[in-house]
Amino acid sequence: MKIVAIGGGTGLSILLRGLKEVSQEITAVVTVADDGGGSGVLREDLGMLPPGDIRNCILALANTEPILQDLLQYRFSEGRLKGQNFGNLMIAAMQGISEGFEDAIRKISDIFAITGKVLPVSVVPMVLYAQLTDGIHVKGESNIPLEVVKRGAGVKKIWVEPHDVESGDEIIEAILAADVVVLGPGSLFTSVIPNMLVDNLMAALNATHAKRVYICNIMTQPGETDHFTVGDHVKALFTHTKLKALDAVFINEGTLTEEQMARYLKEDSNLVAFTPECEAMLAKIGIDVYKDDLIEVVKGYVRHNAGCIAMKLEAICERAYTPISHDLKV
The missing domain is CATH 3.40.50.10680 (CofD-like domains)
Incomplete structure (x- = not known):
């Protein structure tokens, strides 16, 4: 199947x-519209695609020792890296020695012996926008639900750029x-x-x-x-x-x-x-x-x-x- x-x-x-x-x-x-949390930080700092959701999908399909899976999910609790996830940093580092984001994901997928493939919907970073029912426009995946709650308005229209x-x-x-x-x-x-x-x-x-x-x-x-x-x-x-x-x-x-x-x-x-x-x-x-x-x-x-x-x-x-x-x- x-x-x-x-x-x-x-x-x-x-x-x-x-x-x-x-x-x-x-x-x-x-x-690849995620712009919050550790993924958002790496997206802004390094200009890379947000790795968080992709990391979780690789982990879900992984067929490796539990210790490697724990390592991929490890989150730093102090210092300058506080809140950042090791798996996200690993993807960022792999991109640095690869021919691009997709190539980096393939290599990490091989390391973790995943079943199947994990692919970003696009290699171009996407920005999500919404127009709410009160007419206001909201930029950013992480901001949309916050503004909906704050303004008591629903989503009227949604689109991505580019x-x-x-x-x-x-x-x-x-x-x-x-x-x-x-x-x-x-x-x-x-x-x-x-x-x-x-x-x-x-x-x-x-x-x-x-x-x-x-x-x-x-x-x-x-x-x-x-x-x-x-x-x-x-x-x-x-x-x-x-x-x-x-x-x-x-x-x-x-x-x-x-x-x-x-x-x-x-x-x-x-x-x-x-x-x-x-x-x-x-x-x-x-x-x-x-x-x-x-x-x-x-x-x-x-x-x-x-x-x-x-x-x-x-x-x-x-x-x-x-x-x-x-x-x-x-």
């Missing part, structure tokens, strides 16, 4: 851990040859959609014969998807990109304990609702709905059960594909 997973942030790296259990042919396409940024041939060929292309899970406006604003990637996504699957977030995200339903997530994919069709959506129908839910409610986050109106909308535009308990709680935080999702994707690819509503139990 040839899989292309498109996204960024924690969601993509978690998904990859499950996908490598069912496929040796994985291409992870990672956003406008003519493109994905490399390796990404386009992988999408066109894939059995399944997965969008998400992850921050809708700052991890998933930015990749879909790259025109040649979007053209390949529209042209591929692969099954295009969106894995909807389990929880709403303050500053991005406050009060969003599943239907709102899907509408955003079509509204803010040139996406022409989507084959399926994976939806969580699991629940949380009162204690777990209370933690998220304090942060103004709630379970993403799947209403009868959502189901009717998706049926009308021919999108399959796959429902199951997709929740895995890790150290008190809600995550997608990547192993479960991977097995369901494998099952979908192996059986006849018909446009009806399913649960995911196979």
Whole structure:
């Protein structure tokens, strides 16, 4: 099974851990719009692509000793390097002795014996912009959710600059040859959609014969998807990109304990609702709905059960594909 997973942030790296259990042919396409944290510092200081999300994806697909994985994730706690991640510095150093960022990522991927490939969506640094519903323009991936919360306004329009940024041939060929292309899970406006604003990637996504699957977030995200339903997530994919069709959506129908839910409610986050109106909308535009308990709680935080999702994707690819509503139990 040839899989292309498109996204960024924690969601993509978690998904990859499950996908490598069912496929040796994985291409992870990672956003390069990140401008916060240690990645943002290296991006500004060295003019390089932000390495953080790429580092996490390499780690997720790695097949090396735990000590090497711990080293890649080590974060300095004091001195001038306080807050910086060793893996990010390793990528920066590798770029210095390589023919470019992509070459550096290939070499580090070889060192960590990863399953598949990890590729930046573009080798050109992308800057994410948003126009909010109150008319203000916001520059920077890290600033958008902050301004949404501060101003009490939603995202009206989102775009990247430069406008003519493109994905490399390796990404386009992988999408066109894939059995399944997965969008998400992850921050809708700052991890998933930015990749879909790259025109040649979007053209390949529209042209591929692969099954295009969106894995909807389990929880709403303050500053991005406050009060969003599943239907709102899907509408955003079509509204803010040139996406022409989507084959399926994976939806969580699991629940949380009162204690777990209370933690998220304090942060103004709630379970993403799947209403009868959502189901009717998706049926009308021919999108399959796959429902199951997709929740895995890790150290008190809600995550997608990547192993479960991977097995369901494998099952979908192996059986006849018909446009009806399913649960995911196979």
